[in-house]
Amino acid sequence: MILSSILILFSLFSLVFPKRINLYVKSINDGSTDPIGFIDNDSIHLMEIEPQHSVCIGTKDIYNNECFSYQNYIPSFNYSIFNLFLDEDNDVFRIALSFDDTLQKPTIRKHKHITAPQPNLNPDSLKKQREQQAKQNNNGGNQQTEKVIRKKTIVEIDSDGNEITKEIDEVIETVDDRSWIQKNWMYIVPPLLILFAMGGGEERK
Template identity: 55%
Template sequence: MLSVLQFIVITLLTSIASSKKINLFIRPVDQTTADPIGFIENDAVYLMDVSLQPDQAYCIGTKDIHNNDCFSYQSNLSNLTHAVFSLFLDEDGDISRLSLSFDDRLDKPQVKKRKQVIAAQPNLNPDSMKKQRDEQQKKAGNEPVVEKVKQKKLIKEIDANGVEVTREIEEEVEVAVDDRSWIQKNWMYIVPPLIIFMLAGGGNEQR
């Protein structure tokens, strides 16, 4: 059996191996050279004392997360004292993207982890919808023919600042196809007036 000391050592080594260090860089948007400003590790951020020009626009990014070379554009920035770095986690718990916001109530930078919410993706390919409808119409038997249509739906998600917002999306739903003719659909508006007209003599009076 493992001793207490061995258990502590293994736990420390495991935590160190599983931790991911994210190096942060900053560069003026009109330049290509980036300078290091610190790193994120173990749910904490460690930033260097960097002198920033408020009249300069900056790009803040990292090369340790794919497609996050410049995850935040900032202007009128004098320091990063009130910075909040949000780490968005995918279904496997891996960091998929970063964002930067500011909270004036903070006296030092912080890190927040957030679960990434993926909204439903509408099908914008009309050819695939037509193919699905044609395949359904070929089915034998008395099964109702259905087609996919787009309907608007309200969903709630978390934005880059961690605020829950509501937005409208379009999603596909299956509805039954009414393949009746126009007369079949509207006979109740045609037949009764026609019967009344015939019973009334068709509007022709005999003299």
């Protein structure tokens, strides 16, 4: 009971006080780091910095984002866009930095992560899938499609407004849903008749 109450309070606390992402700038030359601000839910708070050369912008609060953007020269963050990529639980798993000269202050943009289907790079499995699909199309449900060509008369109107009668070939796909016995009775009935006839002659003798 106490443990469940603590978990509920912790979840409410995390909703009211979302996780803060602390940001820093790291010099490539000497490896020194300086805090530059933090991201708090939908707001970002950055400090004014002096123009720096060859720096990394990163955070230790998100795994593998210790240097999510390398900048050769960054005079200010006024035109910066911090792109936050969210996973299925709406947690930030990656950050990317871009710039837009039309902005007047740092901006946050959130992007929902969409998992794309993985390509099948195994040619053998692709071949098997195609063979199974072709087999299902040919034999699935004991139904076979046959193409029948029949004549069809249509009436068209030419550019002068006259009606012209034409005869065209129309291709129709028909589904043969007969059972196996219905399709192959001609191979079964004659041997049975011969057997019955031979058996009947021996009884009369």
